[in-house]
Amino acid sequence: NAGVTQTPKFQVLKTGQSMTLQCAQDMNHEYMSWYRQDPGMGLRLIHYSVGAGITDQGEVPNGYNVSRSTTEDFPLRLLSAAPSQTSVYFCASSDRQATNEKLFFGSGTQLSVL
Amino acid sequence: KQEVTQIPAALSVPEGENLVLNCSFTDSAIYNLQWFRQDPGKGLTSLLLIQSSQREQTSGRLNASLDKSSGRSTLYIAASQPGDSATYLCAVLPISNFGNEKLTFGTGTRLTIIP
Numbered sequence: 444n445a446g447v448t449q450t451p452k453f454q455v456l457k458t459g460q461s462m463t464l465q466c467a468q469d470m471n472h473e474y475m476s477w478y479r480q481d482p483g484m485g486l487r488l489i490h491y492s493v494g495a496g497i498t499d500q501g502e503v504p505n506g507y508n509v510s511r512s513t514t515e516d517f518p519l520r521l522l523s524a525a526p527s528q529t530s531v532y533f534c535a536s537s538d539r540q541a542t543n544e545k546l547f548f549g550s551g552t553q554l555s556v557l
Numbered sequence: 558k559q560e561v562t563q564i565p566a567a568l569s570v571p572e573g574e575n576l577v578l579n580c581s582f583t584d585s586a587i588y589n590l591q592w593f594r595q596d597p598g599k600g601l602t603s604l605l606l607i608q609s610s611q612r613e614q615t616s617g618r619l620n621a622s623l624d625k626s627s628g629r630s631t632l633y634i635a636a637s638q639p640g641d642s643a644t645y646l647c648a649v650l651p652i653s654n655f656g657n658e659k660l661t662f663g664t665g666t667r668l669t670i671i672p
Binding site: 447449474476483484485486488491493499501533535537539544545546547548549550551 | 561591598599600601602603606646648656657658660661662663664665
């Protein structure tokens with residue numbers, strides 16, 4: 444199993460550009476989520492999904508869109524990139540939304556917005 | 558709002574020493590607490606998960622303890638090795654009907670083991 448796969452690993456954007464960060468998992472997990480990690484701050488939840496066709500907002504959703512058309516994929520879309528979105532983005536999944544499920548993380552996407 | 562603090566932000570220790578990493582949280586109404594390891598340029602890997610009813614969990618050279626009443630958890634690493642160098646994060650899950658979307662993460666302690 445590859446686990447959670449994120450692409451690309453690095454990306455540089457100009458302000459106003461749009462892009463999609465890809466996330467795929469091969470563990471048949473119901474729950475998938477996107478976090479951003481900024482220096483001096485803990486991971487912050489952007490969006491999450493508890494199954495195909497179901498998504499919800501996390502703590503910092505503004506400027507980001509998600510969709511979940513399949514169990515495996517959970518892409519994160521930046522609609523109009525801003526310098527404040529410079530961060531490291533992590534996708535994570537777990538078997539279910541339940542409280543005892545360990546999270547499995549991808550290796551991250553480092554995004555710079557100029 | 559739950560706040561999770563990890564102090565110090567960075568720690569250097571000679572190889573072979575035992576060490577303790579700290580995690581403090583402000584709201585003791587938690588369901589569980591997890592410790593994660595993050596290597597540079599990599600994602601987080603779950604190390605240990607402690608239920609609120611448990612006092613500790615062990616995995617190899619790692620031992621995590623939980624004291625809900627004082628809002629503290631510690632991660633004890635025995636006989637440290639250079640391969641233990643990484644950032645260690647803790648995360649708490651509140652008592653609720655929800656799941657991992659309610660996790661609150663600490664900012665981590667960057668551990669360096671000096672050969």
